Amino acid sequence: MTTNSFTHLPVAVIGAGPVGLAAAAHLVERGLVPLVFEAGPAVADAVTAWGHVRVFSPWRYNVDAAARRLLEAAGWTMPPEDSVPTGAEIVQRYLAPLAALPDLAPHIKLDARVISVSRAGLDKMTSGGRDAAPFVLRWTDTDGAERQALARAVIDTSGTYGQPNPMGIDGLPVPGERQARDLITYGLPDVLVREREAFAGRHVLVVGSGHSAINVVLDLLRLRAADPATQVSWALRRDSIRRLRGGGLNDQLPARGALGLAADEAIAQGRLNLLVPFAADRIEPAGAGLLVVGRQGEDEVRLTVGRIVVATGSRPNLDLLRELRVELDPMVEAPPALAPLIDPNLHSCGTVPPHGAAELRQPEAGFYIAGAKSYGRAPTFLMATGYEQVRSIVAEVAGDAEAAREVHLVLPETGVCSAGPEVPETSCCPAPIAVPVAAPTALTPKKPCCGTAA
Structure with missing residues (x-):
């Protein structure tokens, strides 16, 4: 009181x-x-x-x-x-x-x-x-x-x-990130409808390894199916591919596990350029787009893109x-x-x-x-x-x-939000709401091991 x-x-x-x-x-x-x-x-x-x-x-x-x-x-x-x-x-x-x-x-x-x-x-x-x-x-x-x-x-x-997290692996904006804000989107852009024109036909770099990033990547692949000129690069800031598979049979919200399975399938089929583990060093103007200079492990990476989506929580x-x-x-x-x-x-x-x-x-x-x-x-x-x-x-x-x-709460069990040896990059809930997941499409397995969405 x-x-x-x-x-x-x-x-x-x-x-x-x-x-x-x-x-x-x-x-x-x-x-x-x-x-x-x-x-x-x-x-x-x-x-x-x-x-x-x-x-x-x-x-x-x-x-x-x-x-x-x-x-x-x-x-x-x-x-x-x-x-x-x-x-x-x-x-x-x-x-x-x-x-x-x-x-x-x-x-x-x-x-x-x-x-x-x-x-x-x-x-x-x-x-x-x-x-x-x-x-x-x-x-x-x-x-x-x-x-x-x-x-x-x-x-x-x-x-x-x-208050989106910046692109830098150290929690800070990478040099040039603030100056490139016109070509950087944070969070969950609607690349299929509301913001389609900004992404269609461009090379898009998505940074992040959580559910928000997965949603954006899968939507961009749907956009690519309609507009083959669209290219997708996906940068995971830590070596955390294992987390993409979701909770599987252990997840009582099966749509969450299905999302990870869909991302895993897209990687296996080579429909995107995967950079893991990736750390951006700087961003520079490059014509109508951006040059992203960073490191994939010990190797330098120089990537010219039209837009960047930072989905890092x-x-x-x-x-x-x-x-x-x-x-x-x-x-x-x-x-x-x-x-x-x-x-x-x-x-x-x-x-x-x-x-x-x-x-x-x-x-x-x-x-x-x-x-x-x-x-x-x-x-x-x-x-x-x-x-x-x-x-x-x-x-x-x-x-x-x-x-x-007297507090009481029953939550669905999940295996996908555990950090394991590392802290996940993105929130289970990017807004004060439950975890977002894209609507089912052909990219989502018809019968994921975790069952139907519940």
Whole structure:
């Protein structure tokens, strides 16, 4: 329970993605007033950005319990629980209707980017009266005007999608990367439809070894089937081909294993140029394209490409929290009590134990980081985990300590997110959502060993 006395103020939620809207739903159910800030022009703007991608997990893992109760009370019908939606379908069939409910809609601010959070009248160094002061959130609207709002508690569910990791194997941009941004795309571009013109007929280098990279590579191979002038090079920054095969029979989300099998098949058939292990040294302009100079093992590689896709995961934006007393693990950049529970060297997406307010609590009373952002740089986040996080957090904010402590979570077991001897490069969930996977095509085995998608 928060220690301040400003119980008449709303609870601020930063981010109107799946976890942020779930937090709002739980707040409404407990009679608390949410104040939700969404930086984009519509709710779940980050999910919409990769809406063309199909997630691994079925609907039953993608809908929060409190959100479902509010929606069904308004006449909403749950999609078939075992069907697997795209990101766009999750927004259209679940998140947009949820945000439109009269209980939530008046409390959501769109085009509202939070730029800082602090205690009203106090900087980070001031201790006296700190827990009794409300939070003040500074945010900008579409005109760039700076505004502020007060809150009794703050739940930061702003995710990591807008903070992509750079191309460098050392975690830094390679020389020339910033200057080449016009020809570099980060994350999951829609190369088959929305961004087709930018990729068709060009030599494209994809950097990354996780599910996001696999999705992009397979889509580019589909594009190549329609436009043979398209060339695909795939750079894995570590020697991790074995991870591409997915969890196989051990994966309870079979579409995840099938994705790895499809990538393995494409490699075996020689439909792309595979560079492994690859480390980029620099990027230079080369006519209308780019020259990438790097190393494949001990050998120098010089590759001229038309575009680069960097699919190496993302990291949290911590700038807006500079005036709060926040503790983060130095490696994972997650709350210290959570970090050992999600360490990708030890855990996969499905082996993270249940956790809630106790593990997410910060020295700044009443402030919590939840959702994908709470996992920092760990690539093991699943949306269902975020739902249980905010259920527990809201219970604590409401003063229900018993409900906050009783955390329960059943996740599908998987073998694909384990790091083994190395840390995976990309997140199981590039947005606050379940792992994305491309829709089935001829590239996906008709009968993968892991069964049909579930």
